[in-house]
Amino acid sequence: MxxxxxxxxxxxxxxxxxxxxxxxxxxxxxxxxxxxxxxxxxxxxxxxxxxxxxxxxxxxxxxxxxxxxxxxxxxxxxxxxxxxxxxxxxxxxxxxxxxxxxHPAPAVKRPDIVRRVVICNQKGGVGKTAVTAGTGEALAEDSTALVPVRVSKHFAALLEEDQEAANDPLALEDLPGLGQRVLLVDFDPQGHLTKQLGHAPLPMDGDSLTNHMAGDGKSSLSDLIVSIDEDRFGGRLHLLPACTDAFLLDVRLASVRAREAALERALTAVEPDYDVILIDCPPSLGLSMDAATYYGRRRPQEVPGNSGVLIVVQAEDSSADAYELLTSQIEDMRNDLALDVDYLGLVVNHYDARRGYIATSSLQSWMAIKDPRVVGIIGDLKEQKEAVRAKRPLLAYAPRCEQSVALRALAREISK
Known part of the structure; x- marks a missing residue:
């Protein structure tokens, strides 16, 4: 016919x-x-x-x-x-x-130097953990399968408060998964990332990232890493669980030589196994944040933007105050140690235009900042909360929900 x-x-x-x-x-x-x-x-x-x-x-x-x-x-x-x-x-x-x-499938592009993404904001409750998990999941999805991704015009629709355009199904594009080998590091002693992904925190009387950073590791750090066993990630997504001994990390780091490099010394041994390492930072401006910032610095021969700091904020006034404190600390690290620390961008999380003028005007204020620029807008929707309750990765629990497609767009934006 x-x-x-x-x-x-x-x-x-x-x-x-x-x-x-x-x-x-x-x-x-x-x-x-x-x-x-x-x-x-x-x-x-x-x-x-x-x-x-x-x-x-x-x-x-x-x-x-x-x-x-x-x-x-x-x-x-x-x-x-x-x-x-x-x-x-x-x-x-x-x-x-x-x-x-x-026409065989093209090989997944691997970075020459492992990418290190430090996801931070000392203000609690902004959703750093959800962004860390979702970005890592989006990076690890199967490169031989198509997944829905929100295209960039979604930003413009949100700014214009045009919800019909923002929810336009034609703004979705089916693209192959990124197929990256990803390690999520739960660097927060509260262990939210560990628990959300269905794992238990490491026991206090055992080994931990804190011990390795303090020079007291009891075994190989790789022995502590667990796999996130969902088919869509194909064994590419791993987690280094938290331990509550991280509450003592700043005290223990105070007596460590070159303490700002402690996180890097601990993770160096596992870096060859991964394309991307994401650090879910605690809500703190202490020595642990210094160590995370140092870990995300640009290394010799590393191209700008390969690694760096990703800051999670909300569309409300208190996030702006916290942002200024955080960037001030990062700038001090940059100047005191002569570091090249790249800002990968801002993620406006839990956004809901229905909250009115405060939300929409705050979003426009974030969008007006050009360095770092907004690289993701994640809606405040029920699927993320349901995934946490189910102790499953969001992109496995609800792969086509609005938050999932936005997180895929974010993963691609910071991978350019």
Missing amino acids: TTPDSRGDREKVVSKLPSWLRQELKVRAVQHGIDMQDAVEAGITAWRALGSNLSPIDTSGAESFATFLPGRLWTGFRSDCKLRGVSLIQGLAQSVRVWLDS
């Missing part, structure tokens, strides 16, 4: 494909940045040029599949299928397989 198409000489053609093969074609076409119809056209052209038939493909359960192809190509393809003694469905499946085999 063919239907004329107004776009050049192409016609709509309808046949059938197994759903698994169609999905593989859809993902691979996105990975290579081309339309599915162009991939099918290239596959049919290559199949027709073959000197012999390919091994049969199981097309049982094939479902309707429509695309646009040049009319002459489709007519010639139908004739070739008859000459070769294969059904149109089988010929199409083989053509798609030819294209897939000649």
Whole structure:
């Protein structure tokens, strides 16, 4: 069946494909940045040029599949299928397989230097933990599957207070997961990140990150790391759980040589296993924050923006006061130790325009700051709270919810 198409000489053609093969074609076409119809056209052209038939493909359960192809190509393809003694469905499946085999999935890009993202704000309750977990989850999603991502025009719609545009389903784009190997470090003695992801804090009488930072590690730090076992992360998402002994970290660091480098010394041994390490900082401006800032500094030969500080705020006045205190401490570290510390951006969390003028005007104030700039706006919705109650990662609990698609956009924004 063919239907004329107004776009050049192409016609709509309808046949059938197994759903698994169609999905593989859809993902691979996105990975290579081309339309599915162009991939099918290239596959049919290559199949027709073959000197012999390919091994049969199981097309049982094939479902309707429509695309646009040049009319002459489709007519010639139908004739070739008859000459070769294969059904149109089988010929199409083989053509798609030819294209897939000649266009393998691109390898996941690995950073030359492990990326270190320090997620911070000494003000409690702004949602640092949720942003840390969600960003790490978005970075670790399967690169061979498509996930919905909120495109950047969402920011403009929010600023214009146009909720209809902000919720426009066309503002979503299906993109392959990022496939990164991610370590989440719960650097907060309260252990919210650890508990939210369904794990128990490390026991006080055992080993911990605090012990390793103080030079008293009892075993390899890698022995403390646990995996977040959800299929969509494929073993790429790990957690270094918290221990309540971190309440004593500042006291213990006071007697440690080069204490600002203590976190780096502890994590160096596990860095080769990961592409990205995210630090969920405590609500503190003490020595632990100094150590986290130092860890996120730009290293020699590291490109700007590969690592740095990501600040989580809310659209209300007290966040502005806390922000000034935090950036003042970071600037002191920069100047006192001659460090290059990059700001990766601001994340406005728990945003809800229905809260009126304070929320919308505060958002505009954050957007007016150009360094660091706003790189994410995360809504205050029920799915995050439900995921915490279920002790599951948000992107596994509700992968298509508004918060999930916004967190994927944030992960891509800070990965540019």
